[in-house]
Amino acid sequence: MLTLAVLARSMGEWKGVPMLLILFILFITHVTTTNAIASKLNRFVPQDNYLLSCGASAAVKLDDGRAFRSDPDSVSFLSTPTDIKIAAKTSLAAASPLSPLYLAARVFSEISTYSFFISQPGRHWIRLYFSPIPDSQYNLTTATFSVSTDNMVLLHDFSFIANPPNPVVREYLVLAQGDNLKIIFTPKKNSMAFINAIEVVSAPPSLIPNTTTRLGPQDQFDISNNALQVVYRLNMGGALVTSFNDTLGRTWLPDAPFLKLEATAEAAWVPPGTIKYPDDNTITPLIAPASIYSTAQQMASTNTTNARFNITWQMVAEPGFRYLIRLHFSDIVSKALNSLFFNVYVNGMMGVANLDLSSLTMGLAVAYYKDLIVESSSIINSTLVVQVGLGTTDSGEPNAILNGLEIMKISNEASSLDGLFSPQTSSQVGKRTLTGIAIALAVTAALAVVICFRRSRKPAWQKTNSFHSWFLPLNSSHSFMSSCSKLSRSRFGSTRTKSGFSSVFASSAYGLGRYFTFVEIQKATKNFEEKGVLGVGGFGKVYLGSTEDGTKLAIKRGNPSSDQGMNEFLTEIQMLSKLRHRHLVSLIGCCDENKEMILVYEFMSNGPLRDHLYGDTNIKPLSWKQRLEVCIGAAKGLHYLHTGSAQGIIHRDVKTTNILLDENFVAKVADFGLSKDAPSLEQTHVSTVVKGSFGYLDPEYFRRQQLTDKSDVYSFGVVLFEVLCARPAINPALPRDQVSLAEWARTWHRKGDLSKIIDPHIAAQIRPDSLEMFAEAADKCLADYGVDRPSMGDVLWKLEFALQLQQKGDVVDGTSDGVPMKSLEVSNMNSMEKSGTAIPSYVQGR
């Protein structure tokens, strides 16, 4: 079919209309013959079928009969500025138990693209094969790179350092929309990318439906534009099934390693020839071959008579992603029709109640499958749990079965299957070709600059291991200890005093922290009592501590096992040592005894802002005026972060759970664990790791991976709408147009109907001019491009104005919303502060 399409293109150009007729006839014969062959052999003949062995000098023929083209041939698909191919040494190759596909590779030091002609748009499999071949010149174990298509990120910063199993096959089902599918390899800065083999193969159109039922909401969810990554494909109660037995080249693993309790399950088997597929062709061997339907796990018979229990399989899922779960069934255990009824649960929720296969398939040993979508919000502890157990109908044999299971990750809102980066360069390049010569020239110029820049840089990755250390400069507790000790000498006072807690407050009154002994910390936290845990983060736990005189502290205990946590910890302490402001949570001191990493903060008795908006019914929601004051406080804290130090600091994780309230409801910005100094001009503007929380993340940061203080402004805009509407930034349970608060609120604001969606608790209090000023501030923060967003200083000004409008109204109307004099005084003080000095006081700290 590929050759036919190519033929059609070339001939169509010079022969014109009569040729179309010939082609049509050719096409008809082609289609009929392939279909005939396909149905006779029960084989699928894919329209597009590219199998490449990258870097190999000769074609690689696999045992299943598939031939992978060698590199001289496959190179015609590749565009790369570098031309490096490597192969395993012959001695090694002979001894290797690995598939011959892993014995050669192509290595890229710069962005490189494979392009495939697509004869029929639709879903295509992409399978990528990776194994770091030992090589004296290139240490592929350390290679770190990303892989994307034109519009989908497949892998982000992938490396074998972080992914020890070797080799790795990644399998995707992507949508090829045009006549070309690109696979783009992008090495991380100073590193390289590599690939051993690639498959790009048409998938049968019926394989993946356009919509599927969501577990929980029970509505139909559209996945027609999403890409999928197959993460698990299991053959219950059966053996390994490979491309030998599956015409679609799929691999199905035995399920035993995923069973929570092997004793609960008992394998069932019938000869594969027994399996029937429905006559209406709704299910064919392309959905799953008979070798899958002919085996199953059923409830272990020793147990079925007495106890009700489930067979449970546990798999790992990545938080933040939806999953498509496909359950394969075929009743190979019953002796009569309508004697098997069972329940299927996914993540503790009812997936199918009283599944009655006989009624659905009108027979025994007939293939059937059921798809479900699991929302990311129901994924707890990174676990997907599939269970089958007895139904509620008591008739029939007490049994439950599962024959096969496929688990596919669904691409997220950032068009990614790995992290939160959107694909960048390629799709933009694709659009540019349409927009004329001027832009083309500009792009060429820009590319020239990029290339010059690249060339001038010495490729550090050629030296084995050199970039690894470049990556992780802070990797030992030693560096923490020295910074804590340094701090304890400078800002936390000169010696490690053994005195009691009272001195803490004596020194903190002067804006200085101090060093704590581990014993002091143990005493304060009742030896890290679990009851006292206030929260858990990437770095470890936060405990409520209290001193002998009853003063409360928030004590963060680092978890030394994670490098990530250590880095965040170090960032935080470095950051906080520079910062002090009324609207930032204060660091009181630290402790590094016994290799512990402990930070001691002031305790914020009213907890996170979010709790005072929604979710906690025991807490009275804040009044509108209180909300304005809280927003103003948080804005002051952020403004200080952005402008208060020479370099400026970007918070990177602004959200309502990172704005804390003290006993007087004064807002303080917390959690600088994710903060990072704003890049100065000499440094790269490309941030290496996406940090932040979904729903608050600046879309421009997705597109360009460029971090500015305007990313915080965007997140703060989301916070403002959250304060106004009292709902989460992302709520996947809502209809599509309401899922993202930022989009939803902006739509209503544009319609001039914002008052319809504000929190009913405050609706009666808000004066329209105050609301409009507030909403305008929030809306501007959410501008698509950072340059169009206001600075935190501007936002602050607008919020203070919104508060003034509200108060003026209250004075004129004589109305009160229940928090009168005190808050009025506080805010009057704020505006006096502001007007009284040329440089606003909040810039200078306290």
Ligand SMILES: *[C@@H]1O[C@H](CO)[C@@H](O)[C@H](O)[C@H]1NC(C)=O
């Ligand atoms: C490649 O790098 C990894 C990780 O740093 C290291 O463990 C390995 O020994 C290196 N291999 C070679 C051949 O240098």
Ligand SMILES: *[C@@H]1O[C@H](CO)[C@@H](O)[C@H](O)[C@H]1NC(C)=O
């Ligand atoms: C796979 O196919 C081979 C050859 O046709 C057959 O011998 C084998 O039993 C099949 N395996 C399974 C698990 O069905």
Ligand SMILES: *[C@@H]1O[C@H](CO)[C@@H](O)[C@H](O)[C@H]1NC(C)=O
């Ligand atoms: C089976 O699992 C479901 C969901 O986790 C649970 O609600 C049910 O109680 C379990 N049944 C038995 C008998 O343990």
Ligand SMILES: *[C@@H]1O[C@H](CO)[C@@H](O)[C@H](O)[C@H]1NC(C)=O
């Ligand atoms: C999460 O995993 C941990 C460790 O495996 C376990 O102790 C905890 O109970 C789990 N929590 C839930 C809600 O399943």
